[in-house]
């Protein structure tokens with residue numbers, strides 16, 4: 001029998017196939033690798049990609065599951081470098097997408113009926129730019145809807161909120177309340193409170209009773225799972241306390257394999273509390289890990305309170321403000337850098353950006369780090385070119401939100417003009433100066449395709465184009481939301497592109513982003529989302545294979 005053996009071995013080698021878990025084929029696979037190459041088929045085993053190439057690679061494997069893409073486009077899963085996913089109490093109303101004050105009142109009325117008289121009602125996500133009335137909801141609108149319930153509704157972006165009379169009374173705020181430090185209690189021209197508080201809405205929201213832990217945890221897990229429908233396979237949560245991180249750990253221990261991968265930035269809570277936390281940037285695994293330490297250096301743009309070098313349009317002398325004293329900023333940057341943390345700081349106005357970069361630079365000069373990957377979250381008002389060059393030289397990156405140009409257009413037009421308006425949330429200029437950039441949403445809204453649309457068109461909601469020279473190519477936009485985004489969590493070797501050896505995190509899209517009319521980008525549907533080789537989301541009307 002022995003003489004048959006060699007022949008048999010050869011035959012086996014020729015016809016045998018390797019086992020695999022999943023084959024996707026007959027598609028247009030945008031690898032987002034260094035060359036931004038294309039492929040037709042992709043093979044997954046054990047959660048990782050084992051082969052990417054032409055249709056011929058399919059014959060080398062014996063996959064447990066086969067997905068015929070029928071020509072559809074696949075890209076790496078979106079990595080959102082800046083989100084705020086929150087578990088919510090039952091008091092909470094999700095107001096993103098509400099299109100009129102009348103609709104908003106209807107939602108509040110229904111919630112009041114559900115919860116009963118006297119119960120607090122909270123909400124998040126309205127924007128006057130999306131409301132038919134073209135103005136903000138005010139105290140009286142909420143009094144109308146729920147006179148017997150205290151109500152506070154936070155604007156998209158989180159930098160201002162409107163409360164009704166009942167809420168203001170319970171919070172002890174009246175016409176004579178002095179203006180709080182770092183914020184504004186708005187009065188109308190007759191001196192009456194209009195219900196809006198900028199930057200310090202906590203004066204009212206501190207009165208809202210806490211939800212139960214279970215209520216919040218269940219809701220957070222559900223909201224994380226919802227990200228899969230948007231094609232998000234990884235996200236960076238922009239700021240939790242060490243205690244807040246414990247909830248994420250519980251959720252990921254129980255069902256991390258059903259959720260997008262997450263990295264959680266930890267808020268600066270002082271070196272003692274951070275030391276007690278006992279963890280640092282990079283701790284964790286490929287499902288959940290600790291990210292950069294986070295500080296809000298200045299306010300947001302919705303107020304506006306971002307700290308700018310020039311006064312806001314039509315507001316002589318008003319340049320926003322820092323959220324903390326300059327000396328404190330320098331001291332905590334130095335401490336966090338020495339302790340080995342990556343720094344990911346919120347800086348929106350150009351003055352805040354210049355200062356933060358200088359603080360990072362001084363800390364790095366005093367205590368050099370090899371691969372620090374410090375970055376700025378947001379980058380709305382373009383700083384001087386000298387600051388960009390300094391960032392490039394020091395390796396300070398930007399987690400940018402191209403969608404702001406679209407969603408926050410109304411705010412920018414109201415508060416900025418000239419070059420500062422045209423170059424709002426710059427993309428190409430910093431990149432051309434060598435600043436490394438990843439993209440994300442800051443949940444305004446979360447959908448990555450809004451960011452991709454705004455990045456390649458630079459259009460606001462009105463259709464107006466802002467700084468066309470800041471436009472990215474589609475390849476740059478996809479790279480910013482995938483391969484470059486992975487860098488921010490030190491994971492560019494394991495995700496962000498579709499290459500052998502990388503995690504099989506990908507999305508199947510209804511249309512080809514590389515050839516689509518840019519005006520249709522936001523209509524593209526996410527048909528399927530795969531994380532670690534497992535199909536975790538399928539669009540409901542997508543036929544099952």
Ligand SMILES: [Zn+2]
Pocket residue numbers: 082083084238442
């Ligand atoms: Zn944010």
